[in-house]
Amino acid sequence: MNKELEIKTKEFAKSIRLAQINMFRTLGFGHIGGSLSVTDLIAVLYESIMRYDPNNPKWYNRDRLVVSKGHAGPALYSALALKGFFPLSWLDSLNKGGTNLPSHCDRNKTPGIDMTTGSLGQGASTALGMSMALKKTGQNVFLILGDGECNEGQVWEMALSAVQHKAGNLIGFVDCNHKQLDGKTEDILDMGDIAAKFNVFGWYTQTVNGHNVSQLYEAIRNAEQNACDRPSMIVMETVKGKGVALVEEIEFNHHITLSAEQASQAIEEINKQEN
Amino acid sequence: MYELKSDTIDIKNIFPQVIESLFMEDENVVYLDADLMNSFGTGGLPEKYPDRAIDMGIQEANMVGVAAGMSSEGKKPYVHSFGPFVSRRVYDQVFMSAAYAKNSVRIIGSDPGITAAYNGGTHMPFEDVALYRAIPGATIFDIVDAAQFEKVIRMVRDNEGVTYIRTPRKATRKVYEPAEIFNIGEAKVLKDGNDVTIIASGFMVAEALTAAGELDKTGISAAVIDPVTIKPIDASCIVKHAKKTGAIVTAENCNINGGLGDCVASVLAANYPIPMEKVGVQDEFGEVGTIDYLKERFKLTSGQILKQVNKVIGRKAGI
Numbered sequence: 001m002n003k004e005l006e007i008k009t010k011e012f013a014k015s016i017r018l019a020q021i022n023m024f025r026t027l028g029f030g031h032i033g034g035s036l037s038v039t040d041l042i043a044v045l046y047e048s049i050m051r052y053d054p055n056n057p058k059w060y061n062r063d064r065l066v067v068s069k070g071h072a073g074p075a076l077y078s079a080l081a082l083k084g085f086f087p088l089s090w091l092d093s094l095n096k097g098g099t100n101l102p103s104h105c106d107r108n109k110t111p112g113i114d115m116t117t118g119s120l121g122q123g124a125s126t127a128l129g130m131s132m133a134l135k136k137t138g139q140n141v142f143l144i145l146g147d148g149e150c151n152e153g154q155v156w157e158m159a160l161s162a163v164q165h166k167a168g169n170l171i172g173f174v175d176c177n178h179k180q181l182d183g184k185t186e187d188i189l190d191m192g193d194i195a196a197k198f199n200v201f202g203w204y205t206q207t208v209n210g211h212n213v214s215q216l217y218e219a220i221r222n223a224e225q226n227a228c229d230r231p232s233m234i235v236m237e238t239v240k241g242k243g244v245a246l247v248e249e250i251e252f253n254h255h256i257t258l259s260a261e262q263a264s265q266a267i268e269e270i271n272k273q274e275n
Numbered sequence: 276m277y278e279l280k281s282d283t284i285d286i287k288n289i290f291p292q293v294i295e296s297l298f299m300e301d302e303n304v305v306y307l308d309a310d311l312m313n314s315f316g317t318g319g320l321p322e323k324y325p326d327r328a329i330d331m332g333i334q335e336a337n338m339v340g341v342a343a344g345m346s347s348e349g350k351k352p353y354v355h356s357f358g359p360f361v362s363r364r365v366y367d368q369v370f371m372s373a374a375y376a377k378n379s380v381r382i383i384g385s386d387p388g389i390t391a392a393y394n395g396g397t398h399m400p401f402e403d404v405a406l407y408r409a410i411p412g413a414t415i416f417d418i419v420d421a422a423q424f425e426k427v428i429r430m431v432r433d434n435e436g437v438t439y440i441r442t443p444r445k446a447t448r449k450v451y452e453p454a455e456i457f458n459i460g461e462a463k464v465l466k467d468g469n470d471v472t473i474i475a476s477g478f479m480v481a482e483a484l485t486a487a488g489e490l491d492k493t494g495i496s497a498a499v500i501d502p503v504t505i506k507p508i509d510a511s512c513i514v515k516h517a518k519k520t521g522a523i524v525t526a527e528n529c530n531i532n533g534g535l536g537d538c539v540a541s542v543l544a545a546n547y548p549i550p551m552e553k554v555g556v557q558d559e560f561g562e563v564g565t566i567d568y569l570k571e572r573f574k575l576t577s578g579q580i581l582k583q584v585n586k587v588i589g590r591k592a593g594i
Contacts, residue, residue: 066344107347108377115347116376119367125337126372129344132329154368157337164332 001217005048009213012082013043017243017270019078023094025263030094031071031103033240033253037177037210038072038144041236044216045142046079054084057111063139064130066115068123069146069175070104071255077101077110085112121152124172128162131170131231140224143172148180151189156201163202168229171220172203175210177240181254198233210236243270277465277499279484282449284421286442287316287385293428294353295320298327301432303349307342309335309356315385315444317355339365342380343372351379351432357391358384358441362403374410374437381431387417387441387477388528389569391561399561400441405533407439408506414459415505417476417527417535418442422451423503430457441477448481450501462509464516468498471584471591472516475526476502476535479554479575483526486580497584505535510542517543522591523551524583528575531555550590552583 001009016039024030046052050063067076074094081088086100093099100109104118115130117123127143134141145155162170174194182188191197199205204227208215216236223232240254241247244266250256258266294317297304305326310333312318320328331338335356342352354361361369361384373380384403386392391399407413414434418424424442431438450465457463465480466487475483480501487497498516502508517523523543525536536553543551556573570576 106376115344116371119371122340122368122372125340125368126344126347126376126378128337129341129346130348131344132341133345133348133350135326154336154340157334158340161331161334161337161341165329 001048001214006214009043009047009217012047013040013213014270014273015082016043016075016078018267019082019091020074021244021263021266021270023074023078023091024258025260026092027094029255029257030074031255032247032258033179033256034069034146034175034177035072035075036242036244036247037238037240038175039075039243040211040213041144041173041216042075042079044213044220046083048217049220050142054112057085061139064114064134064141066117066123066127066130066141067105067144068117068127069120069144069149070117070123072144073101073103073105076105076113080110080112086110120149121154124155124158128158128165128167128170131167132165135167135169139169141170143170145172145174147174147176147178147185147191147194150174150191150194159198159201159203162231166229167231168227170231171223172231172233174233174235175238176236177238179240179254183252195233195235198235202230204230204232205235207235207237210238211242243273245269277450277484279481280449282421282446285444285446286418286421286424287314287444289421289425290428291316291320293425297429297432298324301351303351304432305329305345305350305352307331307338307352307354309333309338309360311356315355335360335365336368339368339380340372343376343378346373346378346380347376353381353383355383355385357398358387358400358403359398362400362406362439366406369437370410374413377436379435381434381438382440384439384441385444387443388556389561389566389573389575390443390478390528392566392569393563395563396561401530401556401561402533403439403441404505404529404535407437408533408538410437412436413506414438416440416503417505419477419480419501420447420450422449422453422455423457426455426457434459443478447478450480450484457503459504460507460509462503462512463501464498464512465501466497466499468496468520470496470520471522471524471588472498472500472520473524473526473580473584474500474502474513474535474539476505477528479526479528482575482577482580485577486584489577489581490584495584495588502535505538508538508542510546513539513542514546517547517549521549522587523549524554524580524587525551526554526580529555530558532558550587552587554579554583
């Protein structure tokens, strides 16, 4: 990743964080922790990797993204609004009655959302189905899983199946923020070494710092070039609530409240961060 | 009046030719199975159509999700497994990845109810219709015979949303000729009648026709209706015959809770409440046995229909 693209991507990540905090301030609560932990990945995908057209969200040749941890919708909505898929003013409508931006991703409501998710594990299989349908036409299908989500058996059904069906255009990520709703993943249902598990299933596996945009970018490019007909899994070490100290510090930060005062403090903190 | 005949063609032997001809007609048609191709006559297809006839292994949840993902990219998936494994086992995948996400998946659940026979209670879905009825926009077929099966498989190719087709695999009593035309939400009046209406689906249609023949001999004129789709239900046909005959008996190879009978009862309650009785499984689990044993065990017979007809006619007369 060249320096210029790196700076641009970091700047975009900052904009996504700010937009999210504004969304949560308007609503007063939300899935803040897990949205912030995938923010740098979302920035990399939309700033420097994916092929898409905001004016034609269903453009056939676009790359697809399935955010299987559907509660990270706010991170994705912020990126899509900033990229012009829909007006920025929509962000104020998160989770309000009649909104196009529900808490969990909905492909029938939000321009730019490729798959409806929310019941954990299911995006894994739908992403595989999309990649099988698109195998001959060359689009990539990106899939974002949570580490808690990997508790679901369906993820591991898909992990077996994607190798069998040679889903080389499927590039997955696991957001290892080490927390799930009830606590630390190791205390609730310890997933152990997730990368080793995917690797032994036959995936082309890499582990990166999920907040280092350059590492993420290089890992995706590496997967595109070297996985061949194997599906790829990029396991990301992340921090739940990343970029906002007052969220990071909360032990159980899956779904939390955010006061106007806290939001202002968060915005000040994000603005101070250096690229 | 439709005549009952015997049929020697196993439904599972029809499916390979039908799906193959659909492959020819439409490049987007795909067929996924969960390690039951050899039980459904399609074992030879993956070799011939590796990208279109796909054995997903024993992974029903993943299979339904993959089918939903394929639908979002324009494919027209048919998926098959035994009834319980493409209904209760994958209910959330069918509900969210397919129906809620507006992906169109055609789901074939074979061996409905007691037709699971020697596979027993674990494989014997009495609840699948109730489950699918609760999914907004779902279409439900309870297959009567081979001719209907072939027509239904073809006609749902472009159907939107979730389509559930519960079908026997083996030969059934023959009710329909190959030329019969079916439409979603359009019931078939197989026999007209004045005194009572029997609304039956699946193999209970044959039992209903047999019962109606017996009733004729005793001077009771019974209409027999196959709803074709349990959802959407042909309410106007039901109401018309309710008004004409004043009494209804439903007959289904399902739990009476949530199945065809409840569906008909909802139509009557809202439009024209009259005496009605159900023939069906009385809130029990399945068990092993021959079809003939299980029909008697769960009272899914023409004899039971006759009993309920006599009861409902008594109620109509205020006895």
